[in-house]
Amino acid sequence: MGMQLHGFRILVVDDEPHIVQFLEFGLENEGFEVRTAADGMSAMAAAKEFQPHVAILDVMMPGMDGFEVCRMLKKTENVAVIMLTAKDEVEDRVKGLTLGADDYVIKPFSFEELLARIYARIRNQFPNLFGEVVMGPFQVDDRRKEIKFQGRMLELSPTEYSLLHFLLLNHGMVLSKAVILDKVWGYDFGGDENIVEVYIRSLRDKIGDKERQYIKTVRGAGYRVEA
Template structure:
């Protein structure tokens, strides 16, 4: 599991398995601790034990809809609720906000926009959580796009920062080139997989990782960060 950002927890409640899987993977790779539920009662029960800071909540679910779930969640503890809907109905938006929802997004939506809205809610409701993350010898400051290794600031390009952050958050796991391309460069990247090798080589130089003990090459599989 990726290192969580200061223990920030996100619960996703949606009856569409594809959306659950997509959001869980994306938020996990951003460093959040993530749990999922496929219906309202399961989401409420999970919230009582998981105690999320942010809930991504679908409105249109069978049985107990998102409005009822939102109201129940707001009675449990302080939590930021971002509601998802396939409809653009003003009445639904007003109803959700009246019941305590903190934000509202219409499907389909971009992951980057959802991430920005999560971060906005965290800055507004849980500002104390958005601090530096220490993972082994690495310190990641996602808000400033800064990364330090053994106390030394690394001079990284934006892509190098995202790549190293992704590797560090998933330390101990072997990540294939294709998986790295999807998460760092994006699913619509049209270039060659060899671009990953070029950036890995640059990162090793900046980490002074001449013997490849920090970023290891797993032959035929990909790359793995080992914490020092």
């Protein structure tokens, strides 16, 4: 990943010890400071003392459920909340988002997916913590709106910058044209989805990615960046 975020605090709240251990180990390995809690009350106490940047909350917990913890955290703390929800609980996701959750991950999830979501939240909510971020051959400087590839500055238009930045931010995840349009061009963009293809082609030209080894096309699904 190459995002050195030492001093970055994550609170993991889940009543299943094996999930907690798995996340604690993985996140500490990435350089995060991690605190864990097995129920809502201890989560609130930990949040007060630990002041996490991101809280990962399981919806299903005995006593105070993840929704209630989310609601209380959002009232008192400046924290990004990612909910862990069961596969088929669509209402849970809607409910979580209306209570102020910032994102959700569906169980069972891969650690990479959760990590990508965590980085996306950090970027959105704590952008001032970033100088330059290195992802494989890319160096992203979001303050200057500059991206280098293999040490060479890319000449990008603002839209190209936004697109490549979004792809890199979510690297490893498959992004549909619809999602890309929404996040890069905005909800109200009335144009054609093919504009995404045009811009992807232009980015591939600029980084010399004829083989599509960095920006991959996933047939029928969208695009994925391997950084």
